[in-house]
Amino acid sequence: MPAPVLSLYAASKSAVTSFARTLAAEEAKHGITVNVVEPGDIREKFVDREEAARLPGKNPTGRAGSWEDIAEAVVFFASDGASFVNGQSLAVTGGLLEAYEA
Secondary structure (H helix, E strand, O other): OOOOOOHHHHHHHHHHHHHHHHHHHHHHHHOOOOOEEEEOOOOOOOOOHHHHOOOEOOOOOOEOOOHHHHHHHHHHHHOHHHOOOOOOEEEEOOOOOOHHHO
8 A cells, every 4th residue: 555755665665576476587597596584663672672672562462572583584594494495575563554653
């Protein structure tokens, strides 16, 4: 859904996702997977998950996100367990669907 004053933000996010999906299709034959991690609003960049859990968040989980939440998504995509996951986007947002909901 469009949101006022976020047109360039939305366009850039769409471009990254489109690029990644195209690259994923092109490089799959070489055993290379390409995926996208969509970080949510991580306001406190240096707090761990335990500390973030004590901070309120404006998302369905009700808690703030942490760098660990994002890092573990990246580690998953880089793992052997994700070798058949290709061209996907993973929103690590605490359940927010749109950037302007926060």
